[in-house]
Amino acid sequence: MFEENIDEKRVVTDTNMLLENVICPICYYILWKPIACGSCKNLLCRKCSDKNSNLCPFCRVTFQEQSPESNILSLLYNLRIRCYNSSNGCTDIVSYDLLEQHENLECKYISKKCHRCQQRVLIKNIDQHENLCEPIYRNECLQERSNERVDHRQSIFPMNQFLMEIFNSIFSLGQRPRTTFRNNLYQSAIFNQHHQQNYLVLFWILFKLIVLKPSSSFFFV
Numbered sequence: 001m002f003e004e005n006i007d008e009k010r011v012v013t014d015t016n017m018l019l020e021n022v023i024c025p026i027c028y029y030i031l032w033k034p035i036a037c038g039s040c041k042n043l044l045c046r047k048c049s050d051k052n053s054n055l056c057p058f059c060r061v062t063f064q065e066q067s068p069e070s071n072i073l074s075l076l077y078n079l080r081i082r083c084y085n086s087s088n089g090c091t092d093i094v095s096y097d098l099l100e101q102h103e104n105l106e107c108k109y110i111s112k113k114c115h116r117c118q119q120r121v122l123i124k125n126i127d128q129h130e131n132l133c134e135p136i137y138r139n140e141c142l143q144e145r146s147n148e149r150v151d152h153r154q155s156i157f158p159m160n161q162f163l164m165e166i167f168n169s170i171f172s173l174g175q176r177p178r179t180t181f182r183n184n185l186y187q188s189a190i191f192n193q194h195h196q197q198n199y200l201v202l203f204w205i206l207f208k209l210i211v212l213k214p215s216s217s218f219f220f221v
């Protein structure tokens, strides 16, 4: 997806143009969709304007939005910017006005979260990845990401966690779910663990796993 915070290091320019004229004094990135204060004429990105205050952050007068002067706009439109996905392999350098379109639609190196393991994968590889991505790896992936902020919907409730531990111990003893039967049970358990009310469903899944597959219940005798 398009990255609105454009670091000046991404600007490719062979002139001695001073980038300081096009840096937002609020976010310190390249001005993005800038607006100007009608009173002091200072510029800032629209995303950087304070939604909770109608005062200009620079002169503290009631903010009267103006369009930036045309010389600033032409400086911006002359910028050529390295695609945000360059670390993924994109070598494209795109003009300021086409950057959003490129990064949202045209770039071949857009990444997307795998809905199973939550890792970012290049969009051109996502189908292949998701077909191969085993949901059993999910817990490992979440552990790797535990330092990152985890969406609260992904938090696991104590009863569900307890049931999932039993579940995982069956699967780690039996290794990966080899059959469609076990794989389906595993996937529905993964899905249901995120819903507090669904512990009965988890019980039912465990029951099916243990009772309908005597080889699994062996581990609990």
Ligand SMILES: [Zn+2]
Pocket (backbone or CB within 6 Å): 024, 025, 026, 027, 028, 029, 031, 032, 044, 045, 047, 048
């Ligand atoms: Zn800004």
Ligand SMILES: [Zn+2]
Pocket (backbone or CB within 6 Å): 037, 038, 039, 040, 041, 042, 056, 057, 058, 059, 060, 061
């Ligand atoms: Zn002002």
Ligand SMILES: [Zn+2]
Pocket (backbone or CB within 6 Å): 083, 084, 085, 086, 090, 091, 092, 102, 103, 107, 108, 109
């Ligand atoms: Zn690109």
Ligand SMILES: [Zn+2]
Pocket (backbone or CB within 6 Å): 114, 115, 116, 117, 118, 119, 129, 130, 133
């Ligand atoms: Zn994955």
